[in-house]
Amino acid sequence: MNDLVGSLRTRYRDVRTSRELRAFLADPLNIAGLAIVGTLVIAAVFGPLVAPYDPAAQDVPNRLQGPSLAHPFGTDQLGRDIFSRLLYGARLSLGIAVLVTAIRLVLGTTIGVLAGYAGGWIDELLMRLVDVQLAFPGLVLALVIAGILGPSLRNVMIALAVVGWASYARVVRASVLSTKEREFVQAAQLMGVSRFRITIRHLLPNVASPVIVLATLNLGTVILGTAGLSFIGLGAQPPTPEWGTMLSAGRHYLRDAWWIANIPGVAIMLTVLGFNLLGDGLRDILDPKHDATSEKIT
Known part of the structure; x- marks a missing residue:
């Protein structure tokens, strides 16, 4: 009987995954977001290997x-x-976006699960x-923190991580409050399963979908915040080739050399747009309301 249930569960998940993948790829906006993000990832991984010049090498005669x-x-x-x-x-x-988002996700998810599952005064205090x-x-709070800590990329990462975890905590807490009332969680409690095991085995997998969507959207937000x-001079310092620093340096040459500011500005815009499109597409297929029959079988 257990083998039959396991086989049916696996087949159901395979069918649903195939259906959701087809639906995702059927939307041209999702394809556009995936293409933009994929191009960014390829540029980040292989760009330094194919870059024709040293990014810090100066050639004043060709300025x-x-x-x-x-x-x-251009130059x-x-x-x-x-x-x-x-x-x-x-x-x-x-790299900064991934690291900051990971810190936000871990911190916010931990607080959200603890608040939602423990309840009582712990929930009240954390919320x-x-x-x-x-x-x-x-952004204002990040600006204050970065200003206090001093201008550097590390301090910008700290500032952005500190101000972004609360949204994860709220989303995760709401999902945990709903999930912990479901039959499979109550059955596990009656069987004497520890809270830690219930959290790892039952709660986290069922709150993963909204967290993945939020993290995808946050990647673009972090890139925009870092830039x-x-x-304004609180992040990367010259000659570091960071997009916001490049944009800042180019603002003085908008009339004579428009490409210095506009090209990194367009790169920032397309990157944020790509993550937003990808996040919206993931929300459509990962939303728990997308399939009302998706009950966890235990």
Whole structure:
């Protein structure tokens, strides 16, 4: 009997996964988001290997050169190749976004699960902490923290991680409150299964979908926040090839050399757009309401 149930469960999941994948790929916006994010990942991984120039190498005689075969995106005010700096900046921006989002996810998920499952005064205390954090505008709070800690990419990462975990805590707590009332969790409790095992085996898998969607959307937000803080001088410092720093340096040459600021600006815009499109597509297929029959079999 157990073998039959396991076989049916596996077949059901395979059919559902295939159906959701087809639905995801049928939407051109999802394909566009996937293409943009995929291009960013490829640039981040392989870009430094194929970059034609050293991103920090100065060539003053060729400064402010427009796009050409030698320099596809032109050169900046110090003669540095913008295409090479853009490729190195992709690795930097994506790496920061992944690390900051991972910190937010772990911290917020831990607090959300603890608050939702424990309940009582623990829930009240943790949720009031979340309310306090959400009461401050995120970018303003990150700006204050980064300003206190001093200008550097590490401090920007700390600032962005500190201000972003509360949204995960709220989403996870709401999912846990719903999931812990379901029959399979109550059955596990009656069987004497420990809280830790229930959390790992039953609660976390059932709250993963909204967290994945939120994390995907957050990746673009973190890239935008990092670029914004670097733009005002609190993030990466020259000559680091970070997109926000490149945008800041290029603002003084908008009339004479539009490509210095516009190209990294377009890269930031497309990256955020790509993650937003991908996140929306994942939400459509991972939303628990997407399939009302998706009960966990235990």
